Amino acid sequence: MSTDDATDGEQHDEEAGRADEPLLALEDVEVHYDTGTGIERYLSDKRVKAVDGVNLELEENDIVVLVGESGCGKTTLGKSAVGLERPTGGAVKYRGQDIWEAKDHPRGADIEFREIRRAMQIIHQDPANALNASRRVRAILADPLKKYRTELGPQEREETIYRYLEYVDMTPAEDYADRYPHQLSGGEKQRITLGRALLMNPDVILADEAISALDVSLRVEMMDLILDLQETFDTSYVFISHDLANARYLAKRAGGRIAIMYLGNIVEIGGPDEVIQNPSHPYTEVLRWSTPSMDPDVAMERIKEKPPVRRIDVPDPQDPPSGCAFHPRCTKAREACAAEDPELYDAEETEAACFRALDNHEYWSSQELEDAEGSGTAELGVGD
Numbered sequence: 001m002s003t004d005d006a007t008d009g010e011q012h013d014e015e016a017g018r019a020d021e022p023l024l025a026l027e028d029v030e031v032h033y034d035t036g037t038g039i040e041r042y043l044s045d046k047r048v049k050a051v052d053g054v055n056l057e058l059e060e061n062d063i064v065v066l067v068g069e070s071g072c073g074k075t076t077l078g079k080s081a082v083g084l085e086r087p088t089g090g091a092v093k094y095r096g097q098d099i100w101e102a103k104d105h106p107r108g109a110d111i112e113f114r115e116i117r118r119a120m121q122i123i124h125q126d127p128a129n130a131l132n133a134s135r136r137v138r139a140i141l142a143d144p145l146k147k148y149r150t151e152l153g154p155q156e157r158e159e160t161i162y163r164y165l166e167y168v169d170m171t172p173a174e175d176y177a178d179r180y181p182h183q184l185s186g187g188e189k190q191r192i193t194l195g196r197a198l199l200m201n202p203d204v205i206l207a208d209e210a211i212s213a214l215d216v217s218l219r220v221e222m223m224d225l226i227l228d229l230q231e232t233f234d235t236s237y238v239f240i241s242h243d244l245a246n247a248r249y250l251a252k253r254a255g256g257r258i259a260i261m262y263l264g265n266i267v268e269i270g271g272p273d274e275v276i277q278n279p280s281h282p283y284t285e286v287l288r289w290s291t292p293s294m295d296p297d298v299a300m301e302r303i304k305e306k307p308p309v310r311r312i313d314v315p316d317p318q319d320p321p322s323g324c325a326f327h328p329r330c331t332k333a334r335e336a337c338a339a340e341d342p343e344l345y346d347a348e349e350t351e352a353a354c355f356r357a358l359d360n361h362e363y364w365s366s367q368e369l370e371d372a373e374g375s376g377t378a379e380l381g382v383g384d
């Protein structure tokens with residue numbers, strides 16, 4: 001690490017010393033949207049609960065991978081986490097400072113909103129849209145430096161740009177700095193967006209499906225680069241992925257966690273091996289079942305298997321089911337599941353929002369729902 005980057009590292013330490021608080025804390029975060037347009041918006045009482053009461057903490061040098069089907073709220077939650085989406089309820093705190101309080105009431109804030117903006121960066125799914133096609137790489141990378149590192153003169157700025165291009169393996173840096181985005185491959189464009197995010201010396205980066213637009217052969221290379229630089233820059237990441245295999249790779253290599261989302265909530269969270277090999281939430285089992293296997297024998301067996309859901313269709317988020325939102329699809333559902341909304345409970349090896357994690361819940365004495373497969377207790381090791 002160069003002297004400049006070492007200085008950046010000291011900045012992190014000073015910030016960490018401000019308060020004995022997690023780097024990032026989501027407290028009961030809700031993002032509810034009005035539906036319809038015009039007058040309908042006011043007349044309708046229906047709201048989409050894109051995120052509905054999520055609690056999550058991120059520490060220094062931490063990684064959480066949010067996984068779930070399209071429309072489960074993972075992108076909305078990720079954007080709320082880094083201050084790009086204002087929650088309609090709950091709080092998002094950076095080092096103990098409510099980030100929207102810092103924006104609305106700057107005089108009372110311990111940390112300026114501008115500083116929070118710098119500390120939280122995003123890498124988008126499609127790097128082509130994230131880069132201005134009419135500007136050279138040098139100009140694209142100079143913008144954030146001019147805004148946030150005003151102490152740098154033109155010469156130092158140029159040297160910093162070259163150094164960060166080298167960090168993201170784009171050498172010779174002078175050559176790449178002169179190019180326009182259309183002169184770069186998809187992987188190179190994504191490296192530029194990663195370098196641009198790191199230039200801000202961020203504490204948290206939201207990587208929203210950041211590798212899904214790349215060729216399969218480049219994905220592992222990009223994930224490795226991101227994780228190598230995570231160690232170099234002491235950055236925490238919130239990754240968003242619909243792919244359980246990629247989530248496992250990222251979380252396992254970095255010692256992070258996987259958080260499974262369903263209809264606006266985290267329904268299971270834990271270490272990658274625990275979540276994938278010994279899930280305690282029936283929805284995680286569905287995701288695991290639907291992840292393609294590279295083993296042809298396993299793939300053939302899967303084709304013959306019945307999917308571990310009662311219904312394939314995802315419920316309407318404007319009219320979510322009562323109780324546990326997964327109950328209309330859950331093969332383990334009982335009447336108690338339709339009446340009460342589970343929280344995250346300590347399960348066997350993870351935390352899971354399922355009554356089956358609780359030995360004494362009335363779930364165990366209530367009736368199975370029609371076409372549920374029964375209440376076998378072996379998988380979770382708990383029961384009547």
Ligand code: SF4
Pocket residue numbers: 281282283324325326327328330331332333334337342353354355356
């Ligand atoms: S609480 Fe009931 S419906 Fe929900 S996941 Fe657990 S068993 Fe299934």
